[in-house]
Amino acid sequence: MLSIIPLQTLPAGLTLIALIVLAIVVVALWQSVVIVDAYEKKALTVLGEYRGLLEPGISFVPPFVSATQTFDMRTQTLDVPAQEAITRDNSPVRADAVVYIKVMNAKKAFLEVENYERAVSNLAQTTLRAVLGDMELDDTLNKRQEINAKIREELDEPTDEWGIRVESVEVREVNPSKDVQQAMEQQTSAERKRRAMILEAQGERRSAIEEAQGEKQSDIIRAQGKKQSQILEAQGDAISTVLRAKSAESMGERAVIEKGMETLESIGQGESQTFVLPQELTSLVSRYGQHLTGADTSGNEPDLESLDFDDETRELLGIDDIAEIIGEIEDTEIDIEGMEEQAQAIKQGADEPSIESADIDDVPEDVEDIE
Structure with a gap:
């Protein structure tokens, strides 16, 4: 073990x-x-x-x-330090940018370049200066997208050999020198003043035009009003003259008729049934009736009862009294033939009884009342 x-x-x-x-x-x-x-x-x-x-x-x-x-292998951000550049129109500017890169081939990034981050940063700096130097000052301030596109295009070819892909380039600031900035501010201020003066002049011109047009329209309207007033005044004078003439004529005839009507009224109150009326009085009454009714001279006598007057006008003109008297005259029968025979006998010297000895029954009772 x-x-x-x-x-x-x-x-x-x-x-x-x-x-x-x-x-x-x-x-x-x-x-x-x-x-x-x-x-x-x-x-x-x-x-x-x-x-x-x-x-x-x-x-x-x-x-x-x-x-x-x-x-x-993720997308990396590289800051490009601020670079001094001279534009094509000899204006100094200072610009910085940001570059976004991504390692696509680690073998190339290991074998082809010593330090790919530093290499890309240095390449972006030189490219930024070159792009700004090929542009005018105004273009460097206004065409940011164009600058970004140019820098990216310049970086694509060398970075592909390193296995690096430039995804985006963004220029953050482009600042001219202080002297150029002051000149630009003065230029901007002058341009704004010029625009303000142009707008003010245009406004004054428009105002003058509007005022002139308003005065013109006002003069036209006043002239038209004055003309219309004169026309209406002339028409009023003419109508007034005609009415005064007609009124004078009507008042003269009316005075005569009123006098005749008073006589007829006194005759109508007598007991006689026979009346002798002057032809002038009947003609005047007929003409005055035509004047009141507006009838023509065709011979048709107007109907006083059918006249469309209000009560005050009828009372003023005495239409009811005139109609009553004319009705009494129409109802009375005048013995024209008897009066002609008496006149003929007197002319021939015949023995004709006088009025004192005449038979009262043969003579109309109303003859005694005739003057």
């Missing part, structure tokens, strides 16, 4: 050798085990010879003669 010999029983020299061997075994085991993270790859060399890439996980390598270099 195998028995373990205590170290105390061994000689002092053998105990030291055992401890050294044990330490070497532990160190060898530690050196032979390599742990690779999920986002990394490691390049392995044995005695200076490239042996390959270690994938994520646990790997065993020859102890004491192996070496590894870690490559982060």
Whole structure:
């Protein structure tokens, strides 16, 4: 059977050798085990010879003669320090940028370039200065996307040989010198003043045009109003003149008719049944009736009862009294033939009884009342 010999029983020299061997075994085991993270790859060399890439996980390598270099396979950010550049129009500017890169081939990044991060940063600095030097000052301030695209294009070809891909380039700031900044501020201020003056002049011009158009429209409206007022005034004067003339004529005829109506009223109150009316009075009554009713001169006598007047107008004109008197005249029978025979007898000198000796029954009673 195998028995373990205590170290105390061994000689002092053998105990030291055992401890050294044990330490070497532990160190060898530690050196032979390599742990690779999920986002990394490691390049392995044995005695200076490239042996390959270690994938994520646990790997065993020859102890004491192996070496590894870690490559982060994630996207990395590289700051490009601020660079001084002279633009094509001889204006000094200062710019810095950020470059986003990613290791696509760890073997090339290990074998083709010493330090890919420093190499990409230095290449981005020189490219930034070159791109700014080929542009005008205004373009460097306004065309950021164009600058980014040019820098990326310049970095793509050399970085591909290193197994590095440039994903994006962003220029953060482009600052001209202080003198240029002051000149630009003055230029901007002058441009703003110029625009303000132009806008103010345009506003004044527009205001003057609007004011002139308003005055023109106002003058036109006043002229039209004055013209219309004169027309209406002239029409009013003409109508007033006509109405005054008609009123005077109507009032004259009315005075005559009223006088005649008073006479007819006194005649109508007598006992006689025969009346003799002057032709002028009947013609005047007929003409006045036509004037009141607006009838034509065709001979048709107007019906006073059918006139459409209000009560106040009828009372003012005396239409009811006139109709009553005319009705009484129409109901009275005048013996025209008897009156003609008497007139003929008087003319021939015949023995005709006088009025005193005449038979009262043969003479109408109303004749005595006729003047």
